[in-house]
Amino acid sequence: MAISAKLLGEDEYIVVDTRTHWKALIFPVFLLLVVAAGGGFLAAIVPAGSLQTPARIAIGVVGLLVLIVFGAKPFLNWFFSTYTLTNRRLITRHGILTRTGRDIPLMRINDVSYEHGLIDRMLGCGTLQIQSASEGGHVVLPDVPHVEMMHLKMSDLLFGGPDGKPGDGYLDDEAPPEHQRIRSQRPADEPDSETLFSSDDNDRR
Secondary structure, eight states: OOGGGGGGGTTEEEEEEEOOOOGGGGHHHHHHHHHHHHHHHHHSSSOOSSTTHHHHHHHHHHHHHHHHIIIIIHHHHHHTTTEESSEEEEEEOOOOSSSSEEEEEGGGGGEEEEEEEEHHHTTTEEEEEESSTTTTEEEEEEEEEHHHHHHHHHHHHHHHOOOOSTTTOOOOTTTOOGGGOOOGGGGSOOOOOOOOOOOHHHOOO
């Protein structure tokens, strides 16, 4: 399930890796039980005779087709839909035959929130909502397992944890981009661009 290490950048590591919530399997499992029970009942009441065996085979084939058409697709969609959070980006992958994916750099994310209704709280999942600075910046990730924990992990990477470490996925010894550096990180010998007059100018006056 984890994304291949070959697809990770230098010093990039996985923080959270998960599929969508198992609630997507409720319908396929229910359908399997209904088809199995119904098929078994119909096969049992087929009258004895030369047509008994062909009739039972036909019942089994119909049941199998129903499972493939209505049950296999939801299962495969669940199996191939993954959310991966690294210390650099959020990676989503979906699709069975045609795979679609999206990578959102954490440094482009402006806000992250979540919501989950009563049923989602009972099942332990929810919807993660992300606002990024890129085009089409509103991203909705449905059926995220343990959505509160995912939200907490992303918040720590984005905005720093309680120990005050830098956010946006930067390592302890890694400097953020120039436009994200706070004024306190400016070298002491660099003049403040907001200072209108230097001390030398004041002395001349």
